[in-house]
Amino acid sequence: MLIRRLCVALGLFVLLILVVILLVWLILRPTKRQFTLQDVKVYQFNVTSPNFLTSSIQVTVQSRNPNDKIGIYYDKLDIYASYRDQQITLPTLLLPTYEGHKGIDVWSPFVAGNSVPIAPYIATSLT
CATH class of the missing domain: 1.20.5 (Single alpha-helices involved in coiled-coils or other helix-helix interfaces)
Structure with a gap:
């Protein structure tokens, strides 16, 4: 019992x-937040032998929170560039921020990599 x-x-x-x-x-x-890549400016992009990439890129990314009653706190948000599923820059940490309901945030960080090793097929396709 x-x-x-x-x-x-x-x-x-x-x-x-x-x-x-x-x-x-x-x-x-x-509902899910939405990210949009608004602009990309490439300041440096050099492939050197044997298979290293040096790059400096500025991206403008927009985040939109479509929720009516929910705000989002971005505690840790990393951004980096990749090409053919290989990361070609170091991660750049964006500042922590709070995005209110129906809010929009825009970031314009620089992502860069100095002599980043890349796969041989990627080096061949970039030259």
Whole structure:
């Protein structure tokens, strides 16, 4: 009898948690944030032998929060350039920021790499 009561209580507790999660989702209607690459300026882009890349690139990235009732806090956000699935610059850490509901933030960081080793097929395709 005790085991049955415990199972019923546990089942009701799980059901209550699921109902709370459903209500929070229905009230807030969370959607994914959107990132847009607005501009790219290449200041330096040199391939040297044997298979090293030196680059300096400025990118302008826009973040848009489409949520009506949810703000987003960006605690740690890294940005880097890649080519054919290989990272070609070092990660650049963007400053922590809070983006309110229906908010838009724009960043224009420089991403750079000095003598970054790249795969031979990438060096061939870039020369």
